[in-house]
Amino acid sequence: MNIVGWFLDPAQWTGPDSIPVQVGYHLLYSGIALLIALAIAVPLGVYIGYTGRGELFVSGVANALRALPTFGLLVLVVMLVAPHIGSQLAFVGPTIVVLVLLAVPPILAGTVAGIQGADPGAVGAARATGYTRPQILLHVQVPCALPLFLSGVRNATLQIVSTATVAAYVSLKGLGRYIIDGRASSDYEQMAAGAVLVAIVALALELAFLALGRAVVSPGLTRASAPSLRRARAGRQGPVPRITPIPPSSTSSPREATP
Amino acid sequence: MITFEHVSKVYPDGTHAVHDLTFDAPNGRLTVLVGPSGCGKTTSMRMINRLIDPTEGVVSLDGQDTRSVDAIDLRRKIGYVIQSAGLFPHRTVVDNVAALPRLLGAGKKEARSRALELLAKVGLDERYARRYPYQLSGGQQQRVGVARALATDPPFLLMDEPFSAVDPVVRTQLQDSFLQLQRDIGKTIVMVTHDIDEALKLGDQVAVFREGGTLAQVATPAELLAHPADAFVADFVGASRGYRALGFVEATATVELADEVTVRVGARPADVVGDAWCVVVDDADAPLGWVDLRAARDVVEERQIDFSGTVARADGSLRDLLDAALSSPTGRGLVAGPGGRLRGSVTADEVLRHIAREREAGVAS
Numbered sequence: 001m002n003i004v005g006w007f008l009d010p011a012q013w014t015g016p017d018s019i020p021v022q023v024g025y026h027l028l029y030s031g032i033a034l035l036i037a038l039a040i041a042v043p044l045g046v047y048i049g050y051t052g053r054g055e056l057f058v059s060g061v062a063n064a065l066r067a068l069p070t071f072g073l074l075v076l077v078v079m080l081v082a083p084h085i086g087s088q089l090a091f092v093g094p095t096i097v098v099l100v101l102l103a104v105p106p107i108l109a110g111t112v113a114g115i116q117g118a119d120p121g122a123v124g125a126a127r128a129t130g131y132t133r134p135q136i137l138l139h140v141q142v143p144c145a146l147p148l149f150l151s152g153v154r155n156a157t158l159q160i161v162s163t164a165t166v167a168a169y170v171s172l173k174g175l176g177r178y179i180i181d182g183r184a185s186s187d188y189e190q191m192a193a194g195a196v197l198v199a200i201v202a203l204a205l206e207l208a209f210l211a212l213g214r215a216v217v218s219p220g221l222t223r224a225s226a227p228s229l230r231r232a233r234a235g236r237q238g239p240v241p242r243i244t245p246i247p248p249s250s251t252s253s254p255r256e257a258t259p
Numbered sequence: 260m261i262t263f264e265h266v267s268k269v270y271p272d273g274t275h276a277v278h279d280l281t282f283d284a285p286n287g288r289l290t291v292l293v294g295p296s297g298c299g300k301t302t303s304m305r306m307i308n309r310l311i312d313p314t315e316g317v318v319s320l321d322g323q324d325t326r327s328v329d330a331i332d333l334r335r336k337i338g339y340v341i342q343s344a345g346l347f348p349h350r351t352v353v354d355n356v357a358a359l360p361r362l363l364g365a366g367k368k369e370a371r372s373r374a375l376e377l378l379a380k381v382g383l384d385e386r387y388a389r390r391y392p393y394q395l396s397g398g399q400q401q402r403v404g405v406a407r408a409l410a411t412d413p414p415f416l417l418m419d420e421p422f423s424a425v426d427p428v429v430r431t432q433l434q435d436s437f438l439q440l441q442r443d444i445g446k447t448i449v450m451v452t453h454d455i456d457e458a459l460k461l462g463d464q465v466a467v468f469r470e471g472g473t474l475a476q477v478a479t480p481a482e483l484l485a486h487p488a489d490a491f492v493a494d495f496v497g498a499s500r501g502y503r504a505l506g507f508v509e510a511t512a513t514v515e516l517a518d519e520v521t522v523r524v525g526a527r528p529a530d531v532v533g534d535a536w537c538v539v540v541d542d543a544d545a546p547l548g549w550v551d552l553r554a555a556r557d558v559v560e561e562r563q564i565d566f567s568g569t570v571a572r573a574d575g576s577l578r579d580l581l582d583a584a585l586s587s588p589t590g591r592g593l594v595a596g597p598g599g600r601l602r603g604s605v606t607a608d609e610v611l612r613h614i615a616r617e618r619e620a621g622v623a624s
Contacts, residue, residue: 121345128310128341128417129359129408130334139362143349218349220391 003196006189017177023201025173029092030160033099037156040100041107042149048108049115049145050137058112062105070163074098078170091170102163103156110152114145146217154209161202165194175201260286261307261415261449266316268302268472276302277472280316285464289441289448293458294468294475294495300451302472304417307449308337320415335363338408338416338446343424344400346392346407353378353388356407363411370410377406380443382436398429405437409444418450422457434461455496459483459503467492481507505578505614510571514580514613516594516603521546522559528552536589538601539564545599546570549588570595573602581610 006012012019048054077094085093118141126136168176178194181187213222261284268277277299284290292300305311306318309330318325325333346355356374361367378388381402392400401421408416422430422437438461441448452458458465459480467475467483469491476488484504487493493500519538522528528537528550535552539559548564568587571579573596583592584607591604 119345119348121341121343122347125339125341125345125404125407126347128308128334128339129337130331131359131362132331135362139358140347143347146349218391220347220349220351220393223393 003189003192006193017173019197022173022175022177023197026161026164026167026175026198026201029095029099029167029172029174030157030164033096033160033164034103034153034157036096037100037103037107037160038153041104042111045108045111045149046115046137046142049112049141050133052116055112058108062108065101065105068101070098070102071166071169073101074166074170088172091167091172095164095167095170095172098166099160099164103160106152106155106159107149108152110148110150110155111145114148114152115141117148118144143218144221147213147221150209150213150217154206157205157209158202161205162198165198260284260321261290261447262317262319262322263303264317264319266303266306266313266318268299268306268311269314275472277306277313280472280474282466282474282477284447284449286321286447287445288463289450289461290464290466291458291462292449292451292466292468293453293455293462295470296453298468298470299472300453300466300468301419303468304419304449304451307415307417308334308339335359335411336413336415338411338413340401340404340408340416340418340421342420344392344397344404346400346403348392351389351391352383352395352403355392355403356410358407358410360410374406374410377409378403380409380440381406396429397425398433401425401433402436405440409446414447416446416448418448420452421450423452423454430457437461459496467495469495479507502578502581505581506576508577510573510575510577510580511613513616514577514605515609516573516605517591519591519593519601519604521601522550524561524564525558527558534589538593538604540601543599544601546593546595546601568593571605573597577610577614580605581607584610 015021044058048058074094077097078091081094082090084090115137122140122144123136126140131139164174165176165179167174168180175194175197178190178197182189182191182194263280263282266277266280267275269275280299280303292303294300302311306313307320307325309325312326320328320333320336346352347358350358353371353374356377357365357367357370360370360373365373375385375388379385383399383402383406387395387399392403395403401424404421408418422433425433434457450461462480464477465480465483466477469475475495476483476492478486478488481504483492483496484500484507487496487500520529521538521540521544523540523542524547536549537552539547539550541547548566548568550559550563550565554563565588568589569579569583570593571583573594580592580594583594584590584605585592587593587604589604591606593604594602596602
């Protein structure tokens, strides 16, 4: 088996079924599914996290959705829809639907947990000093929720990208083509190459999320990134002083406080 | 002035959190609410900015019923410091302080420069301004919490056990620097604590709560120590009340000070009349401790100094004077004037005679 040879074959890089085109379609289906999932899960998650209402409902539905077999569901939806829609949409639509169902639970869980997990002290202080509820949500809870929210979106994205291969089963494009077609023609090199391509795309997205997290999440929340922050600052303006206790402002002994 | 008039809070399950509470927190003063846990002190404080609404009675600010004001507007007039600081973890220290002014429409630059001033005021070095809360110690976070509460310069300030989450040494530092700050800013403050010593140390006025949400006594710390209203207050205020009460009695000029022979480190002691002890002073004539001349025949060396005695300030309290006398190896407590120069010494006997004289004068008048 010669996967490298398969990749080096110029035929794979040009034409309507080339690698770039298949990656493009794969990302297109994944991206549409992710956007729809975000549009559903984020408002719902914010609402539930904010009001505390419907938590049980959500965790139940989320678990049920996770348990659904994607493949079986896809076939079912296509069979239901295809007789009524003539175009390509009869296949694209169901594919997107199953991917959305896959992506909603992790985004929803991350959003709810993030909003509810915001430091109660910070929320309490905001409330006590005259932040309105929407202001608390916007200025305290949402920024504090970002790390968990992003990790939910990342999970969802990786699940979508690895599962989007099923599109090929209902005759659509995408990286699943290599796996399905390779299987049909016993071309194991092609199958393996498809798997490798999916893995590469997933890895690239993982890196993109890492960068996104660094860019949008406050270093105050992701304590782990603090050393790099410190190094960056040290480079700019000399070493940052170590944290030292403030010198006592009075000479009185602690015994006076607790005789 | 914050006024409570027959305020009660009864929860739907019938629990009386606060029962018929009536008292004033005067303007510019620090009123401490103190009591055992579950006594309703925190509930009472939270009714001031309507985090909790009373079921009966009226809470008013400078004569205005708090229920006639929008809760959000009301809270923006009242600074709030909570126990664990409650800083926004995603904002830097300076932006934590600037957050509320920014929310209310202040420009970024203006809010930040004001925040830096406030941080300096609460004793936090400017180099901490760009850090995140998790990079600060508990005491430093609490200082930021105080600065944040003052950011909009509210006339009122509520403090919910502000110094209880830090160790005793840091707590004392925070208390002392907060007292200094309050002398400067003169806010109308209501503070909740379960620590009676903190209440007596910080409060201009102390309101002692008992279980069941009733008020046991409202008085100045000295009054509370000298005249507890009942057995509960006496017990809550605790032991050694007589001694601690001296902490609120200023030493007056009628306390007679004795002169002491002094010597500097490295100098040859003069002949001393009486016992062989002599006060060692530094170059500014501030007392360092005592030296036993029987051990120092030639020149006085630093290792020969006995540092055990405390030094009282001439304008300090009788408790300071008595403590200086009791802790001194010679029985003579060292007293320093403003600027730290040695004024003389005082014995425990003299302090007690002074107390007796004052009592007689009090009885006579």
